[in-house]
Amino acid sequence: MIVKVILGILLVLIVLVAAIYFYGTSLPHEKSHSRVVLINAAPETLYDIAINAEAQSSWRKDVSKITMRPDQKSWIEHTNQGDIFFTILEENRPNSFSLEFKGQGFEGTWKGEFVASGNGTEVSLVENISIQNPFFRSLSNLMKFTEKFMDRYIHDLEIEAERR
Template identity: 35%
Template sequence: MLPKKEQTQVEYSRRVLRVQEYIAHHLAEKLSPVQLSKVANLSPHHFHRVFRGVTGESILEYVRRLKLERAARRLRVTVTDVAAQTRWRKDIKSVRVQLSGDAWTEETTTGTVIDFQVRHQQPNTQFEIQFISRQGFSGTWVGIFVASPSGTMVEFSETIYIQSPILRIISRIFSFPDRLIDTYLMELKAAVEKS
């Protein structure tokens, strides 16, 4: 039989584990410390001390971290699942993914065909994609996943090269290439908020 102090530590760990399992199954719901203390069968004040002692973080920090991690996973999956993008992108007519998985061709609803190639990728952190349009422009997109207090953000930077001087002038007047990334970002935001 364990000494009383060790028995208490084992019991506290068991109760915290029960709360962690409850949180995992109810993460989409609003979770209050009082509600979670009831799951642990402890007073709210005592539960706060026990939870921090076992996990090293407060219950609010723990729930916030799990929600941010879940949001980050959703965002990464939505961005990196190229074949599924036709379900949420209104500007795409079709996507043909190469067998390697790191290159694909998109045809927009306006008939523009664009070839994409992943040039660099650090899973869950950063990606760089090169694109070449058969209509005379090319460039790169760099996306960096950044955790923030309000959720996971993706910082995009875009570099566009337009070969034809006439197309450069027309694109500055009508901002055609800019609409590509702007449309993508608006639809990405809507898709992640739905999931």
């Protein structure tokens, strides 16, 4: 009897893992997410907060530590989910910046644009991400990891801008 229960549980687990894998193979490798928000701060302030990698561990709740690389244009973000390597591709202070990033199982670009609007700034963020592993694609799609990351980043950016 116990053997049948164990075999039944194993069969369910195998079917579940196979379903997650095949669901992931049906999803595109690349996807894009964007957010546009109005933040009550000057474009210069928001740009300086966003581009200063060394200070991000002091205001971003999901980053425990930043390790700058010798060129000062690239760094490693240490998070609970693993390390992410970033490189600045373009800086256009105070209007925009673009970054390239690579983590375990994913890579992509991140672009921020800042446009003065009334007493604040319209912040536009765009993330283009490529996830090769079907399991990671499934989990990312089901759990909305990239969307949650962007929303958390905006929330933390707003709080840091208010603090300044």
